[in-house]
Amino acid sequence: MKNFRIEHRKSEDYDVLDLEGELDAHTASQLEDELKELIAKNKYNIIVNFDDLDYIASAGLGVFMAYIEDVRSLGGDIKLTNMSKRVYNVFDLLGFPTLYDILEDEEDAIQKFINSDD
Amino acid sequence: MSSNSIYNFKVKASTEKLAEVRRFVANNASKHQYSKKDIEDVRLAVDEAFTNIIKHAYNYNENEQVEIELDINKDQICVSLFDKGKSFDSSTYRFPNVREQIREKKRGGMGVYLMHKLMDDVQYLRDSGINEIKMCKKKS
Numbered sequence: 001m002k003n004f005r006i007e008h009r010k011s012e013d014y015d016v017l018d019l020e021g022e023l024d025a026h027t028a029s030q031l032e033d034e035l036k037e038l039i040a041k042n043k044y045n046i047i048v049n050f051d052d053l054d055y056i057a058s059a060g061l062g063v064f065m066a067y068i069e070d071v072r073s074l075g076g077d078i079k080l081t082n083m084s085k086r087v088y089n090v091f092d093l094l095g096f097p098t099l100y101d102i103l104e105d106e107e108d109a110i111q112k113f114i115n116s117d118d
Numbered sequence: 119m120s121s122n123s124i125y126n127f128k129v130k131a132s133t134e135k136l137a138e139v140r141r142f143v144a145n146n147a148s149k150h151q152y153s154k155k156d157i158e159d160v161r162l163a164v165d166e167a168f169t170n171i172i173k174h175a176y177n178y179n180e181n182e183q184v185e186i187e188l189d190i191n192k193d194q195i196c197v198s199l200f201d202k203g204k205s206f207d208s209s210t211y212r213f214p215n216v217r218e219q220i221r222e223k224k225r226g227g228m229g230v231y232l233m234h235k236l237m238d239d240v241q242y243l244r245d246s247g248i249n250e251i252k253m254c255k256k257k258s
Contacts (some may be wrong), residue, residue: 022137024137024140024165024169025165026133026136026137055140057166057229058228058229058232059169059229061225062225065216065220065223065224065225066223066224066225068220069220069223070223086158090162093231093232093236094228094231095217099217
């Protein structure tokens with residue numbers, strides 16, 4: 001039984017990962033594979049949409065920690081959007097809001113990418 | 119005298135059991151008068167403790183088992199996880215500096231930090247070769 005899914009789509013010049021379900025130490029490898037694949041294809045402008053993500057454990061946050069430096073050093077970023085209060089709370093407890101762009105929605109994330117290119 | 123409800127669950131030490139472990143915690147805790155937030159905090163703390171046992175105590179050996187005991191009364195939820203693996207030395211543990219870890223492309227150490235943040239009390243006990251992580255959260 002899979003309680004986690006990722007859909008990959010393009011939005012303008014950006015690669016969006018739509019997360020759904022529960023992200024924990026069991027399902028984190030799926031997210032890791034998806035991010036690795038994007039980086040291998042030189043896709044560095046990544047938006048991760050948490051709208052349908054119901055749950056996250058630290059293993060999920062660990063994936064973002066492991067790849068953000070690579071993506072940023074190549075001129076890109078991983079921007080996080082549409083978090084529920086519950087999911088945001090876990091990021092907040094670990095101090096992520098000062099280290100990552102956590103935004104309201106996809107539009108804000110795209111705007112942030114555009115502004116940082118100026 | 120307060121009456122306690124005890125719930126036990128013996129489960130294979132595998133990450134594929136995480137969702138089941140979370141359900142065990144949430145389903146039983148919700149039989150009592152606790153807020154959604156309290157139950158979610160305990161559920162996440164148990165997830166992190168169970169994950170750490172699989173990784174560090176048992177080094178991903180799925181032949182091993184973990185016993186979980188939930189002990190709930192009107193004032194607090196306590197949960198113990200028992201394993202027979204390598205014990206955790208809390209004296210050498212340092213809370214992670216996430217900024218530094220990102221720079222070094224490291225992860226880990228965050229589960230223990232979350233457990234302490236989410237619960238009011240976390241204790242590591244060892245008796246006759248059995249490790250126990252005991253965590254309690256008072257009703258908010």
